[in-house]
Amino acid sequence: MTRTLDHLPQRLASDRDGAFPDLVRAMQDGVFSGVLQFTRNRHDAEDVTQETFVRVYRALGTYDADRIRSLRLRPWVWTIALNLCRNRARTVARHPEAQLTVDRVDTHGDASIEAVNEVSLEAWRDRLAALPAPQRTAVVLHHVVGLPYAEIAASTDRTESTVRSDVRRGLARLRTLIEEEAQ
Amino acid sequence: MTSEETIADELATLKRCAPSDVLGRVMRGVDLADEFTEIEGPTGPAYVAWNGRGITAFVPVDAVGTPDAFKERHPREAFHVEAPPPSLAKHLDRAIETGRLGRLPVDLSSIGAFQRKVLEKCSEIPPGEIRPYGWIAREIGSPGAVRAVGTALGRNPVPVLIPCHRVVRTDGRIGNYAYGSPMKRALLEHEGLDPDAIETSAQRGVRLVGSDTTGIYCFPTCRHAKRIAEAHRVEFRSEAAARADGYRACKVCRPAA
Numbered sequence: 001m002t003r004t005l006d007h008l009p010q011r012l013a014s015d016r017d018g019a020f021p022d023l024v025r026a027m028q029d030g031v032f033s034g035v036l037q038f039t040r041n042r043h044d045a046e047d048v049t050q051e052t053f054v055r056v057y058r059a060l061g062t063y064d065a066d067r068i069r070s071l072r073l074r075p076w077v078w079t080i081a082l083n084l085c086r087n088r089a090r091t092v093a094r095h096p097e098a099q100l101t102v103d104r105v106d107t108h109g110d111a112s113i114e115a116v117n118e119v120s121l122e123a124w125r126d127r128l129a130a131l132p133a134p135q136r137t138a139v140v141l142h143h144v145v146g147l148p149y150a151e152i153a154a155s156t157d158r159t160e161s162t163v164r165s166d167v168r169r170g171l172a173r174l175r176t177l178i179e180e181e182a183q
Numbered sequence: 184m185t186s187e188e189t190i191a192d193e194l195a196t197l198k199r200c201a202p203s204d205v206l207g208r209v210m211r212g213v214d215l216a217d218e219f220t221e222i223e224g225p226t227g228p229a230y231v232a233w234n235g236r237g238i239t240a241f242v243p244v245d246a247v248g249t250p251d252a253f254k255e256r257h258p259r260e261a262f263h264v265e266a267p268p269p270s271l272a273k274h275l276d277r278a279i280e281t282g283r284l285g286r287l288p289v290d291l292s293s294i295g296a297f298q299r300k301v302l303e304k305c306s307e308i309p310p311g312e313i314r315p316y317g318w319i320a321r322e323i324g325s326p327g328a329v330r331a332v333g334t335a336l337g338r339n340p341v342p343v344l345i346p347c348h349r350v351v352r353t354d355g356r357i358g359n360y361a362y363g364s365p366m367k368r369a370l371l372e373h374e375g376l377d378p379d380a381i382e383t384s385a386q387r388g389v390r391l392v393g394s395d396t397t398g399i400y401c402f403p404t405c406r407h408a409k410r411i412a413e414a415h416r417v418e419f420r421s422e423a424a425a426r427a428d429g430y431r432a433c434k435v436c437r438p439a440a
Contacts, residue, residue: 017215021260024206032201046202053209117196124197143194171187178185 005073013068016060024053027074031081034145036121037128038085040092048088052081074147075154082137082155127177134158135170142167207262216260219253220267224343225279226369232261233271237288241341246362278344282310282374289341297325301335308349311374312404312436313381315353322437329353337361343370355385376404391419391438393430400425405436
């Protein structure tokens with residue numbers, strides 16, 4: 001997968017339409033996993049994931065070949081995704097009635113592994129939501145999505161050392177939260 | 184006691200696979216992909232594909248097999264769905280029922296100008312009538328391009344809906360069809376024509392028929408030719424022969440320029 005991403009800017013520059021599906025395939029799981037933590041529910045996460053790639057495609061159409069070739073794809077795509085997550089959060093905050101539609105994943109009566117997984121997903125989303133935004137972003141991108149510090153720094157327009165310390169402080173905060181839950 | 188390492192490990196388990204339809208939704212969102220489904224065509228089931236601009240393909244199920252095989256041969260990425268959107272379904276049903284495109288949009292945007300002219304002209308041929316390849320060539324202003332017309336029709340991405348089965352050889356034989364001559368004959372029969380009789384009559388040399396009461400000559404399957412009473416029906420081997428007898432060309436089927 002990493003190798004595919006390495007060659008993608010080159011391919012996108014010469015054949016945007018042909019290479020674009022591979023970009024989506026290579027990045028959709030990562031984007032979805034991260035966005036799932038930055039939105040209220042699965043439905044919003046699907047929407048934002050889809051919209052991210054639609055925006056990516058349209059943006060590619062406005063760039064010349066040289067600019068596409070020099071793109072760092074993952075940070076760039078994540079910049080777009082994070083923007084959409086922020087916009088979505090703002091819309092939700094402005095229209096609180098929309099909160100009513102939050103679907104606490106339908107786990108009732110279903111003891112399957114997936115359901116258990118989703119319960120833990122919900123629990124983590126709540127804990128992560130308690131972190132300051134920069135820490136939450138850094139922790140999710142590094143530990144859930146698996147982005148290296150440098151790429152997180154590039155996608156959030158911060159320095160690498162800031163991102164490192166955000167991740168570190170975020171984890172410490174999560175640990176405190178979990179210990180508080182246990183009491 | 185929870186360590187930060189275990190927290191990191193737990194966070195790593197929050198990774199999920201994107202829903203399987205994300206790629207499809209994105210591709211449709213940016214207009215890089217089509218959707219397709221099965222419908223019942225006039226002579227059997229068919230795959231129909233479309234995008235935001237209109238119908239992009241019509242292929243008999245028998246000719247390709249499984250939906251995966253259809254995807255494989257479709258020129259664009261295509262996603263299998265249950266049914267066309269209602270707005271399209273209405274016009275599609277009507278087109279199948281009437282044998283005319285009517286208001287059904289067809290996406291010919293990826294097709295060259297010449298082929299598009301050929302296909303648009305072909306769509307004007309009413310159900311139950313046939314025209315020779317040369318007729319299309321002449322009507323679109325390229326009377327010498329008869330072979331090119333044949334090629335353009337042979338590559339018709341939406342056969343049946345754009346009725347290339349209604350275009351036959353100049354010598355009167357039914358001729359070839361992308362999905363085999365039997366299907367072409369079946370489609371014509373479905374529209375009330377008798378392919379065997381058409382070929383037999385052509386073999387006798389009949390190309391045009393006229394009415395001695397009106398003095399007008401037509402292609403034999405023109406709706407006005409079909410109304411000619413047996414007693415007044417005159418057969419011609421060529422336009423020259425008809426004109427020599429003082430007949431003029433029908434203005435509906437336009438057998439002559």
